Amino acid sequence: MANFDQELDASGLNCPLPILRAKKALNGMESGKVLHIIATDPGSVKDFEAFAKQTGNELMESGEEGGKYSFLIKKS
Amino acid sequence: MSDTKKLAIIATKGTLDWAYPPFILASTAAALGYETQIFFTFYGLQMLRKELNLKVSPLGNPGMPMPMPVPVLMQALPGMQSFITGMMKKTMKDKGVASLEDLRELCQEAEVKFIACQMTVDLFEFDTKDFIDGVEYGGAATFFEFAGESDICLYI
Numbered sequence: 207m208a209n210f211d212q213e214l215d216a217s218g219l220n221c222p223l224p225i226l227r228a229k230k231a232l233n234g235m236e237s238g239k240v241l242h243i244i245a246t247d248p249g250s251v252k253d254f255e256a257f258a259k260q261t262g263n264e265l266m267e268s269g270e271e272g273g274k275y276s277f278l279i280k281k282s
Numbered sequence: 283m284s285d286t287k288k289l290a291i292i293a294t295k296g297t298l299d300w301a302y303p304p305f306i307l308a309s310t311a312a313a314l315g316y317e318t319q320i321f322f323t324f325y326g327l328q329m330l331r332k333e334l335n336l337k338v339s340p341l342g343n344p345g346m347p348m349p350m351p352v353p354v355l356m357q358a359l360p361g362m363q364s365f366i367t368g369m370m371k372k373t374m375k376d377k378g379v380a381s382l383e384d385l386r387e388l389c390q391e392a393e394v395k396f397i398a399c400q401m402t403v404d405l406f407e408f409d410t411k412d413f414i415d416g417v418e419y420g421g422a423a424t425f426f427e428f429a430g431e432s433d434i435c436l437y438i
Contacts, residue, residue: 220378222310226388229313247378260314 208267210242210278211235217246217274224250225257228279232263235281240266243277250275289318290429292437296325298336298367298382303438304329305385311434312392320389321425323399326438327406330398330413334382337367390416397424 214231216224224245231241243254251268254277258265267278289311293304304320311318322330329336340346340357349369356362375381380388390396400419403410410419418424429435 218378220380222306222313223378223380226309226313226392257314 208278209240211239213242213244215244216250217244219245220247221249221253225253228254228257229261232279232281237281239281241279241281243279245275245277246273248275250277254279287316288428288432288434289316290425290432290435291318291320292425293320293322293326293329294324294438296328296336298338298370300438301329301334301336301382302385304436305382305389307436308394309385309388309392312389312394316433318389318392319395319397319425319428321397321399321420321429323402327398327402327408327413329382329386330396330417332412332414334386336382337363338370339363340366386414390414395428 212231212235214227216227219227224243224247228241228243235241247253251270254265254268257263258279262282264280264282265277266280267276269276289308291304291308293301295301304326308318308320328334338346339362340348340352341354341363352362357366396414396417397420398410398413398417400421402408403419410417
């Protein structure tokens with residue numbers, strides 16, 4: 207996994223909390239910085255794709271390991 | 283006219299389950315950059331109370347999943363509604379679903395505008411002191427001022 211600047215553990219949280227928490231974290235970050243998000247909600251896979259597409263923040267990586275989903279989002 | 287997308291929601295229901303869609307959609311839309319307004323009318327006004335005490339009832343709702351089958355007449359027994367509400371709240375908490383209070387707060391943090399229908403506030407003699415801060419009051423024309431320019435308009 208690539209480097210990241212900040213991490214957000216959204217494990218155990220359900221829709222729409224992972225997205226809302228991620229948005230909040232990104233708000234406090236500078237442009238170009240990368241946020242690493244961990245989630246357990248299976249719906250978050252499609253949701254983070256849609257979030258990135260609509261907000262212009264780049265989804266650099268998306269993966270799953272042992273029931274944990276992980277995303278790297280670069281702030282636009 | 284700005285390029286910002288707009289979402290207008292009318293919230294008309296005052297039960298625990300039906301209070302979720304407006305707050306979930308509004309908070310998410312705000313996170314996606316939408317300018318969002320919720321117009322609360324009739325029973326939807328209950329969602330603005332400082333102390334949320336919304337209930338859910340299996341009565342008249344055969345689609346509600348129950349851990350065990352409960353005959354309709356038994357669903358009408360005293361205490362049943364509170365019991366089912368408590369069960370629903372616990373299940374939600376266990377599954378990591380946000381509380382309505384949290385979602386509502388997230389909406390307000392994200393500058394979702396709350397408008398209460400003045401007519402139904404008067405009709406039901408609600409005391410606006412019981413409502414959370416930051417609520418505006420208006421009528422149908424107020425709603426259309428925003429809804430007419432919205433990209434998405436939902437009646438819930």
